Amino acid sequence: MQMPQALSDAALAAASKEARAIGVPMNVAIMDVGANLKAFLRMDGALLGSLDIALKKARTAALFAMNTEAIGEFCKPGGTSPGLDATNGGLVVFAGGIPLHDAGGIFLGAIGVSGGSVSQDFQVAAAAVEAARSAQTEGETEWQIIPSGGQHPAVLSSEQS
Template sequence: MKLYKYLFFSIIFFFILSKLTYALELKPMMSLELAKKMVDACEFKRSQTDWRPLNIAIVDSGADLILFRRQDGAFLGSVEIALAKAKSSAVIPVPTRVIAEIVYGKDGKPGRVPGLVHVDSLVAFPGGLPIKTADGHLIGAIGVSGARGDQDEECAQYAIDSVKELLK
């Protein structure tokens, strides 16, 4: 009887375990391959313009670095800024432009949370965008720095748009 009880609970345990692992396998994640495609697209976009060289960072949903690329001649001071933009958009999954509006305000209205700018590694200017699947699941973020903020953001958006089909 003890053997049957042991066998029964073992089967139940492995059944539940298989269901849990199956659920884990379905969670979309940022891959190095996807990050490379995005960085390549951003570099292509920059090559079609007269923008200054860029630093490009891609992080996963936990704000851990997946890929960083510094173009020849890119401003060294913006290396950390690109990474901070990516991390900011992963931690608070909105564009860093929106974070700037929350902190500094918009259209003459004051910011709602001005103290947010004092949080370590949180940046409040354009160039960081969350990367989400078609159903809205956050898989990471991209941060671009080196050109003007609007150009950084345009490049980041171009990178995301270039892999839209892979984000389904």
């Protein structure tokens, strides 16, 4: 099942709200079950270097359907999988990446947050996860209905970009 925009919108809005509440501008990335980017926002004043970290946290959590810090357990000194964090083009294995589920508990992807302390990043991501679970995603498929008098989507036309 694909992640509906209604869910990523709700997650992004909740993350922004939480970030503003604690006074820390954040980078927020949301990826779907294919670990492909669905939505992203760099809030005003958010650290530029955290852009890549937010993306990699979302990617890590989406790839393993697990919190980023849980992945870190496998590759910490003495762990079962040394170097795991160097796979997949580089994982980020500290807190701030969390899987996203819908109201029915279906795994739909993950969010990654970076810009504050690790605990602040986690707090903002957790707020987004909660919002995603409550997101109203009914009626989303209306989008793909061709409006009366409208043109058929050209997504498969020969002029496709």
